[in-house]
Amino acid sequence: MALPPEKVTELKHIIHQQLEWVNVHSKIREVLAETLKDEIGDESPNLSEDDLMKALRRRGILDDFMKELHLLEDGFPQELASTPKPAVRSEDKEPRTLKRTNIDPSRRYLHLQVLGGKAFLEHLQESDPLPGQVCSTFTLSLHFRNQRFRSKPVPCACEPDFQDGFLLEVQKDSSGDGSRMADATTMLSICDPIQLVLIKMDTSGETTLVASHFLEWRSVLGVDRGVTSIAVELQGVGAECKIPVGVLNVKLExxxxLTQALSPEIVSTQLTLERQKTAEKERLFLVYAKQWWREYLQIRPSHNSRLVKIFAQDENGLNRPVCCYVRPFRAGRLLDTPRQAARFVNVLGYEKAPVVGGGGKQEQWCTMLAFLCRNKGDCEDHCTLLCSLLLGFGLAAYVCVGTKGRAIAHTWVMTYGADGAVTFWESLTGQRYVHKPVNPDDPPLVEQPKPLYPYKSIGCIFNHQQFLANCQPSDSVDLCVFDLNDESRWKPMSEEAIKSICSPGSTTSLPPLPPLCSSLLDGAAEKRTTGISAGNEEFQDAIKRAVPDGHTFKGFPIHFVHRNARRIFATCLR
Known part of the structure; x- marks a missing residue:
C-alpha cells in the first residue's frame, strides 16, 4: 500500500515525536553501553546492527515502542494521529496514550498544549490524593471558533498536573477561501481569541468558576517554526478579578x-491597531449612550429610578453593553422546540454570584462558556441563554429587566408574537405566562384580567439588535402596553450604534457562542434497564419487612436534576 507523500512526511514526524516522547534514544545508549561491556567485552569494540537489535528486543524496548505507536495489523494506521501530544513527563509517570483523529493536510491547525500549572496558592496545603480517593478536581474548558474542548479532571493542587493537548482548526466555518490553507496574513486577520475557563469541582459535585481568560494566540505567527511557549496568568472572577489565582504553562504550535513567519513588529502593530479601534468604538458608544440617557430623563424625571440597564459586568469585571450577551443560538437537533429549550435552561442550577462579606448582590453576567461549564448561574445568565435559544428558533425574543415581589431586581424573557401577543418566560422555572394589560380607563364594573406572573415593574427590554426603555407613565407590568413601535411608550436606542459594538464581527463583542454538547446519557437505554416501572412493588415489599408493627413509613418525593449520590444524600438528610 502506497501512502501519499504528505502522509509519509506526517507519519515520519509522528514517529520521530514518539521516539522523543518515550525517550528511546537514551535507552538505546544504555543498551549499547551494557552490551559492549557485558556481552562482547572490551576486546571486541565493533558491534553490528544485528547485535544491537537483538539486545533491544531481549530487553523488550522494541515491543514497548510498538505498543506506544498503536499500529494496526496491516502495519499502517488507518487514521494518522492528528498531532502528537508529547507531555512533560518524569520517569515515574505512566506513558500517555495518543488519541488518533483525522486531519486535513490542506487546512491549518493550531495545537495548544497545557503543560501543567503552578502558583495556585489557595491549594498549597492540599496533599496528593491516594489511589481511589475522592478529591476536588480542576477541569479546563476551551472554546475557539465554534470548537469546544474539555481537559481531563486533575486533582486540585498548588501545581496541578495538567497534561493535555487540543487541536484547533484555524479556518473553522470560514467562507470564501475556506478550502485554501490559511497563510500568515490571513491568520493575522482572525481576531477570535481562545477562551479558557477553569472550573473546580468539589467532592460533592458542586462546581466553582475559578478563572475565565481570553488568550491572544497570534503571537505564534511571529516566531520561527510557528512554536512558542506562554505562561498564562489566570485572574480570579467577580470581586477577585484583579487577583491572580494561578499560572498555566501553554505551548502553541x-x-x-509556516514557511515564512511574520516579523514580531507586524504582529504587534496589528494587535495595537485592533485595540485602538476597539477603544474608539467603545468611546463613541459611551458618548451616544450618555446622550441617549439624558434624553430619556428629559421625558420624565422619575425615569431616573427605573431599571434601565445599558451596561453589565462580566465575570472578569469588564463592562459590556447588555446587548452583547444575547445572540441567536441554534442548538441543532439537541433541542427540538422552544419549550424544550426553556426546560433545558431551567434545569441548569441557580446560584447568585458569590461575594465575600455582606453589602448586597454582586453583579456578574457570565459569558456563555463560563455559565455552561459551571452548570449554574444567576437569573441574568439563564435569561441571556434562553433568549438566545428562542431567537435561534426564529422567535422575536427579548430579555426584560425589572422587579418582582417586594421590589426585588429580576430579569425574565419575553416573546413578541406576529399578532402582538406577549408571552413571558421565567428562565428559572420554565413557566410561561400570557400578558394581558389592565386598562386603567375602563369603568369599575369591567372585569380586569388577573395576572398570574410574579413581575411587578419593567424598566427596559433588549436583544442582540434592539434596546428599548419603558417611557410609559407607569412602569407597572400590569399596565404596560407592549407596542414596541410606539416611541411614545418605548424609547429605542439606535440599532446602528448597537450593531457597531455588538455585531459578531466586532472586536468589542463577546466571542461566538460555544456549541452545545449532546448528553452523555441515552434516555432510551436508561428506560430499557428498568422497564416501564421503576420497581415500586419491590420497594414496598422491602419497606414492609423493615418497618416494625405499629409504625408507619412516610416518604417524600424529591426530584433531582443531577446524578451525584453525595449531593442527593445530603439533600435527603436536610
Whole structure:
C-alpha cells in the first residue's frame, strides 16, 4: 500500500515525536553501553546492527515502542494521529496514550498544549490524593471558533498536573477561501481569541468558576517554526478579578509550520491597531449612550429610578453593553422546540454570584462558556441563554429587566408574537405566562384580567439588535402596553450604534457562542434497564419487612436534576 507523500512526511514526524516522547534514544545508549561491556567485552569494540537489535528486543524496548505507536495489523494506521501530544513527563509517570483523529493536510491547525500549572496558592496545603480517593478536581474548558474542548479532571493542587493537548482548526466555518490553507496574513486577520475557563469541582459535585481568560494566540505567527511557549496568568472572577489565582504553562504550535513567519513588529502593530479601534468604538458608544440617557430623563424625571440597564459586568469585571450577551443560538437537533429549550435552561442550577462579606448582590453576567461549564448561574445568565435559544428558533425574543415581589431586581424573557401577543418566560422555572394589560380607563364594573406572573415593574427590554426603555407613565407590568413601535411608550436606542459594538464581527463583542454538547446519557437505554416501572412493588415489599408493627413509613418525593449520590444524600438528610 502506497501512502501519499504528505502522509509519509506526517507519519515520519509522528514517529520521530514518539521516539522523543518515550525517550528511546537514551535507552538505546544504555543498551549499547551494557552490551559492549557485558556481552562482547572490551576486546571486541565493533558491534553490528544485528547485535544491537537483538539486545533491544531481549530487553523488550522494541515491543514497548510498538505498543506506544498503536499500529494496526496491516502495519499502517488507518487514521494518522492528528498531532502528537508529547507531555512533560518524569520517569515515574505512566506513558500517555495518543488519541488518533483525522486531519486535513490542506487546512491549518493550531495545537495548544497545557503543560501543567503552578502558583495556585489557595491549594498549597492540599496533599496528593491516594489511589481511589475522592478529591476536588480542576477541569479546563476551551472554546475557539465554534470548537469546544474539555481537559481531563486533575486533582486540585498548588501545581496541578495538567497534561493535555487540543487541536484547533484555524479556518473553522470560514467562507470564501475556506478550502485554501490559511497563510500568515490571513491568520493575522482572525481576531477570535481562545477562551479558557477553569472550573473546580468539589467532592460533592458542586462546581466553582475559578478563572475565565481570553488568550491572544497570534503571537505564534511571529516566531520561527510557528512554536512558542506562554505562561498564562489566570485572574480570579467577580470581586477577585484583579487577583491572580494561578499560572498555566501553554505551548502553541502551528501545523503545518509556516514557511515564512511574520516579523514580531507586524504582529504587534496589528494587535495595537485592533485595540485602538476597539477603544474608539467603545468611546463613541459611551458618548451616544450618555446622550441617549439624558434624553430619556428629559421625558420624565422619575425615569431616573427605573431599571434601565445599558451596561453589565462580566465575570472578569469588564463592562459590556447588555446587548452583547444575547445572540441567536441554534442548538441543532439537541433541542427540538422552544419549550424544550426553556426546560433545558431551567434545569441548569441557580446560584447568585458569590461575594465575600455582606453589602448586597454582586453583579456578574457570565459569558456563555463560563455559565455552561459551571452548570449554574444567576437569573441574568439563564435569561441571556434562553433568549438566545428562542431567537435561534426564529422567535422575536427579548430579555426584560425589572422587579418582582417586594421590589426585588429580576430579569425574565419575553416573546413578541406576529399578532402582538406577549408571552413571558421565567428562565428559572420554565413557566410561561400570557400578558394581558389592565386598562386603567375602563369603568369599575369591567372585569380586569388577573395576572398570574410574579413581575411587578419593567424598566427596559433588549436583544442582540434592539434596546428599548419603558417611557410609559407607569412602569407597572400590569399596565404596560407592549407596542414596541410606539416611541411614545418605548424609547429605542439606535440599532446602528448597537450593531457597531455588538455585531459578531466586532472586536468589542463577546466571542461566538460555544456549541452545545449532546448528553452523555441515552434516555432510551436508561428506560430499557428498568422497564416501564421503576420497581415500586419491590420497594414496598422491602419497606414492609423493615418497618416494625405499629409504625408507619412516610416518604417524600424529591426530584433531582443531577446524578451525584453525595449531593442527593445530603439533600435527603436536610
Amino acid at each position: 502551528l501545523y503545518p509550520p
